[in-house]
Amino acid sequence: MLIRIDADSPTAIFDQVAASIRTDIVTGRVVQGDRLPTAREVASALDINVHTVLRAYQQLRDEGLVDLRRGRGAVVSASAAALTDLAQEIHALVARAAQLGVSATTLAALVKETAP
Known part of the structure; x- marks a missing residue:
């Protein structure tokens, strides 16, 4: 490390x-x-x-x-294992958003609006 x-x-x-x-x-x-x-x-x-x-x-x-x-x-x-899994899901989400042409700013706003 x-x-x-x-x-x-x-x-x-x-x-x-x-x-x-x-x-x-x-x-x-x-x-x-x-x-x-x-x-x-x-x-x-x-x-x-x-x-x-x-x-x-x-x-x-x-x-x-x-x-x-x-x-x-x-x-x-x-x-900590859950954090690793979550990070993989986030990477997949970011990649999917990029494929759809969704900007990082828009994706961040969507996530923020979804947060409890």
């Missing part, structure tokens, strides 16, 4: 760390039951504060993608 951040980005570093891990989950590079690197390992590798990594892990926990357990660390949860 390769976590990527851009120090010059206006996006908070913890959001970037969480987004990178989320991407790895969606693409299947990490799957249910996989352990994420410790916060200390990530912080050391990226030269950032360990609390920044912990905040990213907590965000992923709040989204239901990661289980945090003392002594076990961060483990990809069972609900």
Whole structure:
């Protein structure tokens, strides 16, 4: 797993760390039951504060993608598989919309109107 951040980005570093891990989950590079690197390992590798990594892990926990357990660390949860499936369905929807000539903006508006 390769976590990527851009120090010059206006996006908070913890959001970037969480987004990178989320991407790895969606693409299947990490799957249910996989352990994420410790916060200390990530912080050391990226030269950032360990609390920044912990905040990213907590965000992923709040989204239901990661289980945090003392002594076990961060483990990809069972609900992460659903995110992978959903991502595949979204890719299919985007491809179908493109075939029909529906713009990304129109598709996004349709999805937004459909949301509960």
